[in-house]
Amino acid sequence: MNEIDLIPRDYRNWLGQKRVLRNGVILFVAINALVLAGGAWLSHSVAKGKALATQLQADNAITQQQQLQLQQMKDQQSTYEQQLALLQGLRAGAAIEDIFTLIDRSLVADRLWFLDWGFRRAGIIVDGQRRTYETGYFIIVGETNDAAKKQNLEVETRMTIHGQATDHQALSSFVRALFEQPDVRDVNVQRTSSINLGARRAVEFNITVILHSEYRGA
């Protein structure tokens, strides 16, 4: 021991403990301040992120609205295209002279004749399955019907013939000859009946001839 020091040991220890406590408090306060600052920064970041997310959601909503509008416009365009195709199909179709040429090729000379005939060209909605027979009704389906969207619009040209034949063989030959025509899609014999035509018997018939359409709209 080479120096005199009159500071009591317990007082020095008390000062040391006080210093440690003060440093601890300072450290605690500093850590809390850091935590608070970090929390504030995180909160700010979260708020900023939320604002960004809200902005993105708004943008996304706008995009979805635009997509919806685009889809609606596409649907409208599709409807218009269908209607345009229908109109074009109705305007186009098979030429009358071609139909008569086709009928003429199938006629059996002097054994079958026509009393009346009708001609109809119209668009029909089909469910995607080709039909062998249609009643001739037009089916109009609203745009909101999803099932209708899967259906096809078909321009059908049909001809109804009321005539007479000398016998069923002549009628059968005529119908078979019609079937063999590439433009004929279907031939339906609607009605046949035997009639007395003077001294001989004859067959009166009603048939429907459905021609291949040049247009099949989607």
Add this chain to the structure above:
Amino acid sequence: MFRTVSVNYKSGNSAAADGAAVLNVMKNRLDGDLGDYVLDFLPVSSVSKNDERLAMVAVSEKPVIVNFLELLRKAGLDVTALEIGPVAISRLVGKMSQQCGNDNVLVINSGRRASYLTLISGTDLLFDQEVSFGENGLIQQAAEALDMPENMIRDHLQRSGVASVASGQSDLGDTMTEILKPRFLKLVDEIKRVCMYAAAETRGGAVSQVYLLGSVARWPGSESLLASLTGLDVAKVPDPLALFPAPGNDGEPQTESAAPEIAVATGASLRGVMGDE
């Protein structure tokens, strides 16, 4: 605030054993519990009689010290250690003794109320004693004897000082010296007692130098008066700053601005610098 006690104790083989021995001795010298006091001691390395050694013990009541430390702490000061004046003086004188080659040095630190005699052997603090020799008492005695105000006496002493016995000064100076001489003689008695103690503790070593510092040292001729009364070499303490070379002075000591008043402060500032040689 504190007092110093020189004690003889049986040296142990460790510092802890020495401390315990000193505490054991002090237990018989102090009233009450030792826990009520703050003690520290300086062993005197040069004095040893067989296994018995001398130590300078500084002691103070703990509440006084704690209150003082609290005052300093509340003042914003960070107290590293609580030094005592005699140790600082012994450190300064020890430094000067290395240069002057003095063996035993007596320092008279005069205050307003009392003075302190500090005996230093080499670098060891041998003895420190308070004596009832203060500036206030001297001035009061002179003022009563001359029927003059104390302020006037103080101014006169600081300006003209005291005349030595051999010197023939003015009538007032001689009168003042005669008035104060009985009190100086009491101090001389104490100095002689210390010289005897020094001889006893240092195997016949004499006090080769007496330094005077403090308030009485500022009176012109005070050191000469004491020298004439004691027959010893009495001088005002040299400029403490002379120990330190001035910056840019090629190692030459600083001689200007002599300030013996800062002797204690200079000694305290040497704590830890001298390597406790």
